[in-house]
Amino acid sequence: MSPALSLSLSHPPIFKSQDLSKDNTNHTKSTYRENPCQKTPVDIKISRRKLLKSTALGLTGGGLSVAQPARAEQESPVEATSSRMSYSRFLQYLDEDAVKKVDLFENGTVAIAEIFNPILNKIQRVKLQLPGLTQELLRKMKEKNVDFAAHPMEVNWWPAILDLLGNVALPLILLGSLLLRTSSTNTPGGPNLPFGLGRSKAKFQMEPNTGITFDDVAGIDEAKQDFQEIVGFLKAPEKFTAVGAKIPKGVLLVGPPGTGKTLLAKAIAGEAGVPFFSLSGSEFIEMFVGVGASRVRDLFNKAKANSPCLVFIDEIDAVGRQRGTGIGGGNDEREQTLNQLLTEMDGFNGNTGVIVIAATNRPEILDSALLRPGRFDRQVTVGLPDVRGREEILKVHSNNKKLDKDVSLSVIAMRTPGFSGADLANLMNEAAILAGRRGKEKITMKEVDDSIDRIVAGMEGTKMTDGKNKILVAYHEIGHALCATLTPGHDPVQKVTLIPRGQARGLTWFLPGEDPVLISKQQLFARIIGGLGGRAAEEVIFGEPEITTGAAGDLQQITQIARQMVTMFGMSKIGPWALTDPVVQSSDVVLRMLARNSMSEKLAEDIDSSVRDIIESAYEIAKNHIRNSREAIDKLVDVLLEKETLTGDEFRAILSEFTDISSIKMDRTPIRDLIEA
Numbered sequence: 203m204s205p206a207l208s209l210s211l212s213h214p215p216i217f218k219s220q221d222l223s224k225d226n227t228n229h230t231k232s233t234y235r236e237n238p239c240q241k242t243p244v245d246i247k248i249s250r251r252k253l254l255k256s257t258a259l260g261l262t263g264g265g266l267s268v269a270q271p272a273r274a275e276q277e278s279p280v281e282a283t284s285s286r287m288s289y290s291r292f293l294q295y296l297d298e299d300a301v302k303k304v305d306l307f308e309n310g311t312v313a314i315a316e317i318f319n320p321i322l323n324k325i326q327r328v329k330l331q332l333p334g335l336t337q338e339l340l341r342k343m344k345e346k347n348v349d350f351a352a353h354p355m356e357v358n359w360w361p362a363i364l365d366l367l368g369n370v371a372l373p374l375i376l377l378g379s380l381l382l383r384t385s386s387t388n389t390p391g392g393p394n395l396p397f398g399l400g401r402s403k404a405k406f407q408m409e410p411n412t413g414i415t416f417d418d419v420a421g422i423d424e425a426k427q428d429f430q431e432i433v434g435f436l437k438a439p440e441k442f443t444a445v446g447a448k449i450p451k452g453v454l455l456v457g458p459p460g461t462g463k464t465l466l467a468k469a470i471a472g473e474a475g476v477p478f479f480s481l482s483g484s485e486f487i488e489m490f491v492g493v494g495a496s497r498v499r500d501l502f503n504k505a506k507a508n509s510p511c512l513v514f515i516d517e518i519d520a521v522g523r524q525r526g527t528g529i530g531g532g533n534d535e536r537e538q539t540l541n542q543l544l545t546e547m548d549g550f551n552g553n554t555g556v557i558v559i560a561a562t563n564r565p566e567i568l569d570s571a572l573l574r575p576g577r578f579d580r581q582v583t584v585g586l587p588d589v590r591g592r593e594e595i596l597k598v599h600s601n602n603k604k605l606d607k608d609v610s611l612s613v614i615a616m617r618t619p620g621f622s623g624a625d626l627a628n629l630m631n632e633a634a635i636l637a638g639r640r641g642k643e644k645i646t647m648k649e650v651d652d653s654i655d656r657i658v659a660g661m662e663g664t665k666m667t668d669g670k671n672k673i674l675v676a677y678h679e680i681g682h683a684l685c686a687t688l689t690p691g692h693d694p695v696q697k698v699t700l701i702p703r704g705q706a707r708g709l710t711w712f713l714p715g716e717d718p719v720l721i722s723k724q725q726l727f728a729r730i731i732g733g734l735g736g737r738a739a740e741e742v743i744f745g746e747p748e749i750t751t752g753a754a755g756d757l758q759q760i761t762q763i764a765r766q767m768v769t770m771f772g773m774s775k776i777g778p779w780a781l782t783d784p785v786v787q788s789s790d791v792v793l794r795m796l797a798r799n800s801m802s803e804k805l806a807e808d809i810d811s812s813v814r815d816i817i818e819s820a821y822e823i824a825k826n827h828i829r830n831s832r833e834a835i836d837k838l839v840d841v842l843l844e845k846e847t848l849t850g851d852e853f854r855a856i857l858s859e860f861t862d863i864s865s866i867k868m869d870r871t872p873i874r875d876l877i878e879a
């Protein structure tokens with residue numbers, strides 16, 4: 203019922219670098235996943251040096267290699283795309299030397315990156331949100347020779363850069379950021395017309411006819427319903443004005459990246475058969491004062507001259523955040539742009555036949571003046587699709603593809619919790635490319651499965667050579683799978699593999715049943731036990747001195763879950779309180795400090811000790827599972843070492859030879875049973 207629950211659980215984890223030593227050569231990397239609690243490959247990592255070496259040693263055919271991107275750079279056209287990328291994937295690409303250029307905005311929380319895609323042999327421009335600019339990230343971009351530029355104004359991280367690079371490098375960076383990017387917004391081919399106005403370098407685009415209809419937008423029927431009225435109005439505004447109907451002129455589309463907000467706006471224009479004007483909020487941000495405001499003016503003048511039409515402003519938060527809140531003073535340029543936008547919104551009435559739709563994934567930071575009556579006074583929410591929505595979206599994106607009979611869209615939908623529409627479109631595209639590369643005439647489930655693995659966990663890496671490490675990884679992964687399987691409430695194992703992917707040396711995958719809208723305490727606790735299974739196996743089997751750095755990512759995940767149980771979900775001895783959790787909930791340093799100061803010391807200690815209790819008791823349970831199943835584990839490890847990948851069914855079949863697992867409930871106890879108990 204509480205949206206906060208599902209929201210916070212599917213939120214990407216806060217980036218924390220695992221700098222175990224100052225010496226980069228002995229530096230473990232963590233893997234980040236979009237959904238720490240949902241799709242959970244549990245992994246083990248290797249040292250950074252080995253990682254780089256294995257990347258360089260050549261991932262045959264498929265993967266990114268170090269040499270490739272550089273050579274291909276000149277040949278590959280930059281593809282302008284509005285596609286989004288998760289931070290975790292961005293880090294993977296960064297590690298793989300595929301990131302070429304990064305433009306940072308908004309205190310380093312928003313970035314536009316150019317990334318080389320070896321499959322398409324293209325540099326793609328993607329947008330991503332960062333959890334703030336960390337020193338670690340800066341260091342890494344520098345180490346990887348990424349051409350990065352900060353677009354200042356509100357930036358409060360110059361100290362970090364100074365600290366990192368020393369004063370000498372500063373002028374260079376400043377220079378870089380002063381150079382206005384000259385590349386204009388590319389429009390993909392087709393009927394789209396770039397609509398630039400020289401005078402103020404306006405970069406908005408106009409599409410006379412988007413050619414997109416509601417049929418192209420799947421899984422968000424409610425939102426489509428909400429817009430029927432507006433489509434009707436745009437088709438024939440005079441009908442509405444004749445009877446004195448008041449039509450909203452501004453609508454705010456709210457939802458996470460890639461959920462189809464742009465697509466929906468285009469579909470509205472397409473359904474109504476009116477021109478589509480679009481401009482992105484981050485494009486408003488310019489160095490020279492006055493440009494943003496004049497851009498807004500130009501856009502509205504053009505729109506009024508072409509009415510009826512639809513104006514779409516993507517990322518309105520970039521320009522529309524609360525005035526006067528920038529750290530170290532406001533941002534004059536942005537505020538002027540915002541003021542101009544407000545003026546324009548007030549200056550025409552709905553009868554002009556212009557409808558303005560703005561999109562954001564952070565409505566809470568918008569200046570309240572934007573939301574006043576007569577401006578963006580209507581909100582339509584577009585959320586991440588549920589399992590049925592995902593199936594619908596998959597249908598849309600399989601339409602023009604040849605699928606083998608074995609491909610089940612409903613199974614794919616089940617395997618992809620947390621995927622947005624854009625992720626799903628990307629998934630089907632990658633599967634098609636993979637099928638092509640494998641010389642197949644149709645996409646089979648194998649290509650889809652492999653593509654999901656790649657999207658969630660990164661590219662396949664070089665196989666490990668036989669030896670102590672491989673054995674250790676095998677025990678670690680079997681430890682995860684075993685503890686998860688023996689713990690009621692845990693999602694079932696989908697597969698265990700020793701084939702490395704991204705930065706993980708081995709992976710255990712779980713198949714979430716339904717979408718976890720509500721997750722019980724038992725389920726969360728089960729995830730912690732499963733997450734600790736790898737470390738527990740290392741310790742029980744090889745002895746405490748032999749435990750490895752491989753569990754770093756696991757520990758980060760389970761600590762976050764335990765912390766949320768205590769501070770957000772009221773699932774600890776502290777009781778049902780919502781406590782501001784400075785570490786989990788904010789990436790803003792100042793907010794974090796404020797929150798910490800407002801908490802009593804005693805409470806802070808209680809939180810820590812409750813988190814510790816949860817983790818310690820889970821670890822005891824995990825170690826007991828390992829101790830009590832030694833025979834089964836040895837057998838499972840033998841088979842895994844031989845076959846490299848075990849499906850969930852194979853895993854359970856072997857385990858069943860040793861212990862009866864048929865009575866362990868995977869999912870949550872049905873409510874009916876609970877009431878009857």
Ligand SMILES: Nc1ncnc2c1ncn2[C@@H]1O[C@H](COP(=O)(O)OP(=O)(O)OP(=O)(O)O)[C@@H](O)[C@H]1O
Pocket residue numbers: 284285286418419420421422457458459460461462463464465466516561595598622623624625627
């Ligand atoms: N509901 C959906 N149905 C079908 N395709 C979708 C849907 N949502 C997203 N997609 C696919 O993902 C692509 C990108 O989505 P879109 O740009 O509309 O998302 P967005 O919410 O506007 O994201 P952003 O916040 O990054 O602008 C679309 O062009 C489409 O191919």
Ligand SMILES: [Zn+2]
Pocket residue numbers: 244245246678682736737752753756
């Ligand atoms: Zn692990």
